[in-house]
Amino acid sequence: MSKLKAAVIGVGGISECHIKGYRQLKDDVEVYAFCDINPDRLKYMGDTFGIPEERRYLDKDEMLKAHPEIDICSVCTWNSAHAECTIAALNAGCHVICEKPMAMNGEEARAMKEAADRNGKLLMIGFVRRHGRDAKTLIDFVKGGFFGDMYYAKATYVRRNGAPGGWFGDKSRSGGGPVIDLGVHVIDLCKYIMGNHKPVSVYAATFDKIGDRRHLEESKAWVSTGRAKNDIFDVEDFATALIRFDNGAIISLETSFSLNTAEPRAEIEIYGDKGGAKLGDEVTMASDLCGHLVDLSFPSNKNFVFEESFDAEIKNFVDAVLGRAECLAPAADGVSLMDIIDAIYKSAATGSEVKI
Numbered sequence: 001m002s003k004l005k006a007a008v009i010g011v012g013g014i015s016e017c018h019i020k021g022y023r024q025l026k027d028d029v030e031v032y033a034f035c036d037i038n039p040d041r042l043k044y045m046g047d048t049f050g051i052p053e054e055r056r057y058l059d060k061d062e063m064l065k066a067h068p069e070i071d072i073c074s075v076c077t078w079n080s081a082h083a084e085c086t087i088a089a090l091n092a093g094c095h096v097i098c099e100k101p102m103a104m105n106g107e108e109a110r111a112m113k114e115a116a117d118r119n120g121k122l123l124m125i126g127f128v129r130r131h132g133r134d135a136k137t138l139i140d141f142v143k144g145g146f147f148g149d150m151y152y153a154k155a156t157y158v159r160r161n162g163a164p165g166g167w168f169g170d171k172s173r174s175g176g177g178p179v180i181d182l183g184v185h186v187i188d189l190c191k192y193i194m195g196n197h198k199p200v201s202v203y204a205a206t207f208d209k210i211g212d213r214r215h216l217e218e219s220k221a222w223v224s225t226g227r228a229k230n231d232i233f234d235v236e237d238f239a240t241a242l243i244r245f246d247n248g249a250i251i252s253l254e255t256s257f258s259l260n261t262a263e264p265r266a267e268i269e270i271y272g273d274k275g276g277a278k279l280g281d282e283v284t285m286a287s288d289l290c291g292h293l294v295d296l297s298f299p300s301n302k303n304f305v306f307e308e309s310f311d312a313e314i315k316n317f318v319d320a321v322l323g324r325a326e327c328l329a330p331a332a333d334g335v336s337l338m339d340i341i342d343a344i345y346k347s348a349a350t351g352s353e354v355k356i
């Protein structure tokens with residue numbers, strides 16, 4: 001069988017994780033063509049990864065037209081280009097993995113899923129946290145009945161000085177701040193582990209009290225490749241939300257780019273009537289056994305490892321395309337998450353609970 005030819009649209013920071021993931025799968029995939037609207041970045045990435053000049057494009061439509069032989073495509077652009085690039089690639093006959101957040105809103109996400117269905121192609125969403133060792137461990141415990149009925153979760157992704165700059169703070173390209181950038185990771189992880197129930201309502205608030213702290217240089221968690229001194233910052237810097245699901249379960253969200261906390265962290269807590277767990281710097285669990293409260297920990301490392309999880313995500317995408325595995329993050333889950341994000345912003349704007 002010939003190798004799958006992979007294209008990448010948007011060869012910025014995160015695309016390197018996709019490309020490295022494909023390069024781990026040498027027997028199945030050839031990293032074949034790159035597209036980016038930024039010629040300097042296109043040249044740098046083309047040179048770095050040995051893509052011949054005739055397969056480097058500034059325009060996705062030109063690339064897709066010139067190379068109908070492309071089989072699979074990673075969409076790693078800023079958020080406002082996810083829908084148009086994904087739909088173009090699907091219409092050109094590619095299977096697509098699109099970075100999180102799936103889109104700017106639920107309407108765009110639905111159009112993307114519809115394009116995948118119409119073309120009979122796979123559309124996977126880059127919910128990388130689903131592919132971490134910590135998530136896989138918890139899913140084993142869910143299947144083993146450890147948690148019982150999971151009714152409450154805390155989804156926390158707070159940075160104290162973590163606005164990445166570049167397009168991330170420009171609402172017209174990002175769709176929002178920490179909610180749509182960081183919140184999606186932890187909301188999705190809780191939702192996924194708790195059984196992927198249907199969201200029914202949201203009560204939320206967003207704040208823009210601190211801004212992007214561009215005057216402070218220390219401890220930036222993730223810096224955009226396009227960061228500049230005059231970047232726009234018109235998104236929220238902190239948000240909180242209560243998300244209710246059709247089984248009665250609640251996820252409580254806290255997320256920030258800027259916050260006066262000494263404890264920036266990305267962690268989730270899951271609580272069931274039989275057991276609970278926390279995924280943070282390590283994975284810990286709590287329950288009662290034989291008449292006693294117990295805390296459980298693991299002798300081996302179950303923590304989330306960034307590069308390893310990306311490799312696992314890309315492998316799952318390729319395996320799903322080749323019919324060897326079930327896709328762990330299908331488009332329908334991306335649409336559901338975008339409905340939650342829409343409801344968070346709507347509730348914050350109106351001050352009222354929003355039904356989904």
Ligand SMILES: NC(=O)c1ccc[n+]([C@@H]2O[C@H](COP(=O)([O-])OP(=O)(O)OC[C@H]3O[C@@H](n4cnc5c(N)ncnc54)[C@H](O)[C@@H]3O)[C@@H](O)[C@H]2O)c1
Binds near residue numbers: 010012014038060079
């Ligand atoms: N899964 C994760 O942990 C994770 C981490 C970081 C970023 N991301 C996501 O990845 C995406 C990219 O983020 P990044 O940090 O790599 O940003 P980036 O700014 O480094 O890269 C984005 C690239 O897309 C290009 N681009 C924009 N519109 C385009 C278009 N229409 N056609 C071709 N190229 C286009 C830009 O020129 C830029 O080079 C975002 O959606 C972000 O949310 C995910």
